[in-house]
Amino acid sequence: MATKNLSILFVASEVEGLIKSGGLADVAKALPEALHTLQQDVRITLPAYQKMAGLDQAVTLLETSLDHWPHTEYAVKQLEVAGVPVYAIDCPQYYDRPEMYAENNQAYADNGERFAFFSAACLDMLPKLGFQPDIVHANDWHTGFVPYLLKHRYGNDEFFSATKSVLSIHNAVFKGVFSYDELQVLPEMHTRYAPDAAVSPTHVTMLRAGVLNADKINAVSPTYAEELKTELGSHGMAAEFQQRADDLVGILNGCDYSAWNPQTDSLLPANYKANRQSMVRGKKACKKELQQRVGLQTEDVAVYGMVCRLTNQKGIHYLLPILSDFLKHDVQVVIVGTGDPVLASQLKEIAAKHSDKFAFVEAYSNELAHLVEAGADFFIMPSEFEPCGLNQIYSMAYGTLPIVRGVGGLRDSVNDYDVDPQNATGFVFEQPEPYALLNVLQRSLLLYAQQPNEVKRVQLYAMGQNFCWNKAADEYLELYHTALNH
Incomplete structure (x- = not known):
C-alpha cells in the first residue's frame, strides 16, 4: 500500500466529545483519531453549535466571509478532540440555536440553507487557513454538497486541483430533500x-x-x-448507487472500546474480563444491580435487554406482537429507550400487564445502557435495516449474546449459533416477521436452559472478538489512495 501520509479534512455535522445525537458522531471522533494514530494529518470540521463543549474558550483562527455570493460572514474556531484539530464554523444566524437539527421534533425550517452554507464554508476556509487536503471526507446528507461544490465550484481552482472527495453513507434513509428556493445560499442553485x-x-x-x-x-x-444497490435497501436511490457501483465499497465501522470495556467501565457495579470465572462473577453482580434498578425480581433467570430509539427501523414492530407470548416463559426483558410515543405507550401497556417479568424505561440513559449491556444474557436488535450498528459489538464485548436480524452491519458482525456453533457470537434471524423473532428468542432460551456451559463458552468467545478502529482506518486509507489514483 502507498506509504505517503495524507492530509484529510473530515467533514461531519456532529462529533462525539463535542456534540452528539447518534452513531455518526462516534465515527466522526473515532475514525479521525485512528487515522491520526496512523500518522495522517487529519482535521475535523463541524458547525459551531451553541451547545458545543468548549466553544467559549476556543481560539478564533479566522474571521472572514464567503468568497462567493452571498459573502456570508463567518469565523473559524479551533478546538481539539482526541488529539485531532477541529475547525468549528461559527455563524450565529445558523448555529446559535438550542439544538442541532430540530426542536420539539420539528426540523428547523432553514436546515437546507444551514447545511448548504456549512458545505460552502468548509471549502472556502481551506485556502485561508493554508490547509490543502488530499482528501475531503464528507458524511451523510448534511455534507452532500461538499463533493458537489468541489467539482462544480472548484473544479478549475488551482488550490483544489489535487483534492479528491469521499462520501460515507451512515444512513441513506435521510436524504436532505430541499427545494431550489431553500438553497439560494448557493449560486449554483439559482x-x-x-x-x-x-x-x-x-x-x-x-x-x-x-x-x-x-x-x-x-x-x-x-x-x-x-x-444500497437494491430498491428496498436504498430507500429509493438504487439507480444512483448502481450507477456508482464501481466506486462504492463497504467498510465495517470499528468500535471505540475506550468507552465500552467491561474491565474498565466505571458505570458497572463490578468489572470483569474475558475469563470464565471473572465473567460469570461480574455478569452476575451486574444482572443483580440491573434487576434492582428496574424493579424486577433478583433471581437467576435469562435476562434479555434492548437499548434503542423507539422506531420501526429498530424493529420494535416485530417485537410488540410477540412480546406477551415470549413473557410466558421463565425470562425477564428490559427495554430502555425513547422515541415514537405510540410505540412507547404500547410497551407501557405490556409492562403493566407483566410487571413481574418486563421493565420498560422510557429514558435516554448512558448509565443504564452500560448496565443492560453487562447485566443481560442476550441483547435484542431485530432491526428492519441497520447500516452498521454498534450495540451488537458492545454486547459481544460484555459477553452478552446479540440476537439480530440478518441485515447490514448486523449480518457482517454476528455469527449465528445454529449455522456455525464453534464460531458463534449470537443468533441471527432472517424474515422481517414477528414470529421469526419469537422463534429465535425461543432458540436462545432453550440453549440457556439446557446447556448453560455452552452459553458461557459462546459468551467468552464473543468477548474475544475485536472490532477495533485500526483495521477500519487501514481500509479507509486504502480507499483514499484509490480515490487519489482515480
Whole structure:
C-alpha cells in the first residue's frame, strides 16, 4: 500500500466529545483519531453549535466571509478532540440555536440553507487557513454538497486541483430533500437546474448531490453497500448507487472500546474480563444491580435487554406482537429507550400487564445502557435495516449474546449459533416477521436452559472478538489512495 501520509479534512455535522445525537458522531471522533494514530494529518470540521463543549474558550483562527455570493460572514474556531484539530464554523444566524437539527421534533425550517452554507464554508476556509487536503471526507446528507461544490465550484481552482472527495453513507434513509428556493445560499442553485442533484423539477437532495459527485463512496458495512444497490435497501436511490457501483465499497465501522470495556467501565457495579470465572462473577453482580434498578425480581433467570430509539427501523414492530407470548416463559426483558410515543405507550401497556417479568424505561440513559449491556444474557436488535450498528459489538464485548436480524452491519458482525456453533457470537434471524423473532428468542432460551456451559463458552468467545478502529482506518486509507489514483 502507498506509504505517503495524507492530509484529510473530515467533514461531519456532529462529533462525539463535542456534540452528539447518534452513531455518526462516534465515527466522526473515532475514525479521525485512528487515522491520526496512523500518522495522517487529519482535521475535523463541524458547525459551531451553541451547545458545543468548549466553544467559549476556543481560539478564533479566522474571521472572514464567503468568497462567493452571498459573502456570508463567518469565523473559524479551533478546538481539539482526541488529539485531532477541529475547525468549528461559527455563524450565529445558523448555529446559535438550542439544538442541532430540530426542536420539539420539528426540523428547523432553514436546515437546507444551514447545511448548504456549512458545505460552502468548509471549502472556502481551506485556502485561508493554508490547509490543502488530499482528501475531503464528507458524511451523510448534511455534507452532500461538499463533493458537489468541489467539482462544480472548484473544479478549475488551482488550490483544489489535487483534492479528491469521499462520501460515507451512515444512513441513506435521510436524504436532505430541499427545494431550489431553500438553497439560494448557493449560486449554483439559482438557475434551478442541477441534474446531478435534482430529484424533481423543483427539488434536489443533498445526498444525491454527494453520491453523484464524490470520487469514492463508502457504506458503513459491506452488506449495507450491497443493500444500497437494491430498491428496498436504498430507500429509493438504487439507480444512483448502481450507477456508482464501481466506486462504492463497504467498510465495517470499528468500535471505540475506550468507552465500552467491561474491565474498565466505571458505570458497572463490578468489572470483569474475558475469563470464565471473572465473567460469570461480574455478569452476575451486574444482572443483580440491573434487576434492582428496574424493579424486577433478583433471581437467576435469562435476562434479555434492548437499548434503542423507539422506531420501526429498530424493529420494535416485530417485537410488540410477540412480546406477551415470549413473557410466558421463565425470562425477564428490559427495554430502555425513547422515541415514537405510540410505540412507547404500547410497551407501557405490556409492562403493566407483566410487571413481574418486563421493565420498560422510557429514558435516554448512558448509565443504564452500560448496565443492560453487562447485566443481560442476550441483547435484542431485530432491526428492519441497520447500516452498521454498534450495540451488537458492545454486547459481544460484555459477553452478552446479540440476537439480530440478518441485515447490514448486523449480518457482517454476528455469527449465528445454529449455522456455525464453534464460531458463534449470537443468533441471527432472517424474515422481517414477528414470529421469526419469537422463534429465535425461543432458540436462545432453550440453549440457556439446557446447556448453560455452552452459553458461557459462546459468551467468552464473543468477548474475544475485536472490532477495533485500526483495521477500519487501514481500509479507509486504502480507499483514499484509490480515490487519489482515480
